[in-house]
Amino acid sequence: MKIKNICCIGAGYVGGPTMAVIAQKNPHINVTVVDINEKRIAAWNDEDVENIPIYEPGLSAVVKEARGTNLFFSTDVDAAIDKADMIFISVNTPTKTYGVGKGMAADLKYIELCARQIAEVAKDNKIIVEKSTLPVRTAEALKSILDNTGNGVNFQILSNPEFLAEGTAVEDLLDPDRVLIGGNVNTEAGREAMQALVDVYAQWVPQEQILTTNVWSSELSKLTANAFLAQRVSSINAMSELCEHTGADINEISKAIGMDSRIGPKFLQASIGFGGSCFQKDILNLIYIAKSYGLNEVADYWEQVIIMNNHQKRRFAEKIVKTLFNTVSGKKIALFGWAFKKDTNDTRESAAIYVADYLLNEQAEIVVYDPKVSEEQIYSDLNYLGTRSEQENRKLVTVVRDPYQVCEEAHAVAILTEWVEFKELNWQSIYDNMLKPAFFFDGRKLLNKRKMEDLGFNFYMIGE
Numbered sequence: 397m398k399i400k401n402i403c404c405i406g407a408g409y410v411g412g413p414t415m416a417v418i419a420q421k422n423p424h425i426n427v428t429v430v431d432i433n434e435k436r437i438a439a440w441n442d443e444d445v446e447n448i449p450i451y452e453p454g455l456s457a458v459v460k461e462a463r464g465t466n467l468f469f470s471t472d473v474d475a476a477i478d479k480a481d482m483i484f485i486s487v488n489t490p491t492k493t494y495g496v497g498k499g500m501a502a503d504l505k506y507i508e509l510c511a512r513q514i515a516e517v518a519k520d521n522k523i524i525v526e527k528s529t530l531p532v533r534t535a536e537a538l539k540s541i542l543d544n545t546g547n548g549v550n551f552q553i554l555s556n557p558e559f560l561a562e563g564t565a566v567e568d569l570l571d572p573d574r575v576l577i578g579g580n581v582n583t584e585a586g587r588e589a590m591q592a593l594v595d596v597y598a599q600w601v602p603q604e605q606i607l608t609t610n611v612w613s614s615e616l617s618k619l620t621a622n623a624f625l626a627q628r629v630s631s632i633n634a635m636s637e638l639c640e641h642t643g644a645d646i647n648e649i650s651k652a653i654g655m656d657s658r659i660g661p662k663f664l665q666a667s668i669g670f671g672g673s674c675f676q677k678d679i680l681n682l683i684y685i686a687k688s689y690g691l692n693e694v695a696d697y698w699e700q701v702i703i704m705n706n707h708q709k710r711r712f713a714e715k716i717v718k719t720l721f722n723t724v725s726g727k728k729i730a731l732f733g734w735a736f737k738k739d740t741n742d743t744r745e746s747a748a749i750y751v752a753d754y755l756l757n758e759q760a761e762i763v764v765y766d767p768k769v770s771e772e773q774i775y776s777d778l779n780y781l782g783t784r785s786e787q788e789n790r791k792l793v794t795v796v797r798d799p800y801q802v803c804e805e806a807h808a809v810a811i812l813t814e815w816v817e818f819k820e821l822n823w824q825s826i827y828d829n830m831l832k833p834a835f836f837f838d839g840r841k842l843l844n845k846r847k848m849e850d851l852g853f854n855f856y857m858i859g860e
C-alpha cells in the first residue's frame with residue numbers, strides 16, 4: 397500500500413517540524429498540516445519563512461523547500477481528513493487541570509475530538525497514527541470511538557511516538573536514533589498499515605533503525621524514555637547539592653561516571669532543573685497510570701524524580717535570597733534566559749518561570765533578557781501561575797532586548813538558560829554597571845567561575 401496523501405492534525409512543535417521533514421523526504425506524498433489555531437496556521441504560511449511560529453535551527457530552510465510544493469498548512473481540517481489515506485494526530489496532551497486525575501493524568505479531550513471528527517468525515521479506509529504522547533492503551537479508546545461513530549470504514553491504528561528534542565528537532569528528525577512504530581501485528585491489515593508507515597520513514601531512515609512492536613509497547617516506550625531521561629537529570633542534580641557541601645565538583649563527577657560505557661556521557665548536565673512541555677507532564681502521567689493499576693511503589697519511585705526537580709528549582713531561588721543578605725525586596729535582579737533550554741522559543745514549564753515567581757514573592761524587581769522569547773510570552777507565563785495580578789507582574793517585571801541594559805544597577809545576575817551567546821558577552825562592562833557587591837548565580841554552569849571571580853563577581857555555580 398502506497399501512501400499518497402498525509403494529513404497531520406496539530407501544527408505545533410511536533411506536527412510542524414515532523415511533517416516538514418516527511419514532506420521534504422517524500423516528494424511523492426502530499427502532506428497537509430491542519431490546526432484550529434488560525435494565527436498559528438497564518439504564521440506557518442507567512443511569506444517570510446523566518447516568521448514561522450516555531451524557532452528551531454534549520455527548520456525554516458526545510459519549510460522553504462517543501463512548502464507550496466507538497467507541504468501545506470491549513471485550517472480546513474475536514475478537507476484534509478477526507479483526502480488523506482494516513483492521518484497523524486499530533487495535538488497537545490497536557491496535564492489535566494480539572495476533575496479526576498487533576499494535576500497528574502494526561503488530558504485527552506483534544507485527542508478524542510480528533511477521533512470524533514475523523515469518524516464523522518472519513519468515507520474511506522484510513523490509517524490513524526498516534527504521534528502525540530499518550531497513556532498506554534489509548535489506541536483501544538481511539539479504536540472504540542472510530543468504530544462506533546464512523547461510517548463503517550476500516551481504521552488501522554498505529555502508535556508512532558516522537559522522540560525529537562526541541563532546539564535540535566530538525567537534526568533529530570533527519571538522523572533519529574530510532575523510529576518506533578507500534579501496530580496490530582496479529583492481522584494482515586495491521587501489518588500492511590505498519591509497512592505503509594515504515595515506507596514513509598525508509599525514504600531517509602536506515603531500515604535497521606525502524607523498530608516495529610506491538611502497539612502497547614510503543615505507547616509505553618515513549619513514557620519510559622522520558623522517565624529515564626528526566627531521572628538522569630534529577631540524579632545528577634541530587635548529586636550537585638551534595639557537591640556544594642563537600643568540595644566535590646559536579647562537572648568532574650559527570651565526566652568520571654559518563655566515561656563508564658554502561659552509564660554514558662549524555663544527560664548528565666547539572667542545572668536549575670528540567671523544564672519543557674514533556675518531562676513533568678509525562679512522568680506525572682506515568683505515576684497516574686501506575687496508581688490506577690494499584691502499583692503504588694512504582695508510582696512513588698517515579699514521583700521522586702519530580703520531587704527532586706521541584707527541590708532543585710526552589711533551592712536555586714532560595715540561594716539567591718540567602719546570598720543577598722536574606723532579602724531581595726526592592727532589589728533589581730537580572731535574569732538571563734527564559735526559554736526552558738537553548739535554541740528554542742518554547743517556555744513551557746521553564747525553570748525560569750518558577751525562579752522568577754519565587755523572587756517576585758520576595759518582592760524583587762526582575763529584569764529579563766532572552767534572545768528568542770517575546771515580552772508577551774514572559775508576562776503570559778507569569779500570569780498563568782495566578783500568583784499575583786497581571787498589573788503587579790507588569791509592574792515588577794521588565795523585559796529588555798539588550799543584554800547590557802538588563803544589568804544596569806542590578807544587585808545580581810542569574811543565568812537560567814544556556815544560550816551560547818551569553819558566553820560571549822562583555823561581562824567586565826556588565827560588572828562595572830552593577831551595584832556592589834555584584835552577585836552572579838550560574839544555574840547552567842555556562843561560565844568559567846575563576847575568570848568571573850577575577851572580574852570581581854561574587855560567583856555561585858550549581859554543583860560547586
Ligand SMILES: NC(=O)c1ccc[n+]([C@@H]2O[C@H](COP(=O)([O-])OP(=O)(O)OC[C@H]3O[C@@H](n4cnc5c(N)ncnc54)[C@H](O)[C@@H]3O)[C@@H](O)[C@H]2O)c1
Binds near residue numbers: 406509
Ligand atoms: N514538544 C516536543 O518536543 C514534543 C516531542 C515529542 C512528543 N511531543 C508530544 O506531541 C504532542 C504535541 O506536542 P506539541 O509540543 O507539538 O504541542 P503544541 O501545543 O505545540 O501543538 C498542538 C497543536 O494542536 C492543535 N490542536 C488541538 N486540538 C486540535 C483539534 N481538535 N484540531 C486541530 N488542531 C488541534 C493546537 O491548536 C496546537 O497548535 C504532545 O502529546 C506532546 O507530548 C512533544
Ligand SMILES: O=c1ccn([C@@H]2O[C@H](COP(=O)(O)OP(=O)(O)O[C@H]3O[C@H](CO)[C@@H](O)[C@H](O)[C@H]3O)[C@@H](O)[C@H]2O)c(=O)[nH]1
Binds near residue numbers: 529559563664665671
Ligand atoms: O543533562 C541535561 C539534559 C537536559 N536538561 C534539561 O532537561 C530539560 C529537557 O531537555 P531535552 O530533553 O533536551 O528537551 P525536550 O525538548 O524536553 O525533549 C525531551 O522531551 C521530548 C518530548 O517528549 C522528547 O521527545 C525528547 O526525546 C526528550 O529529550 C531542559 O530543561 C534541559 O535544560 C538538563 O538539565 N540536563
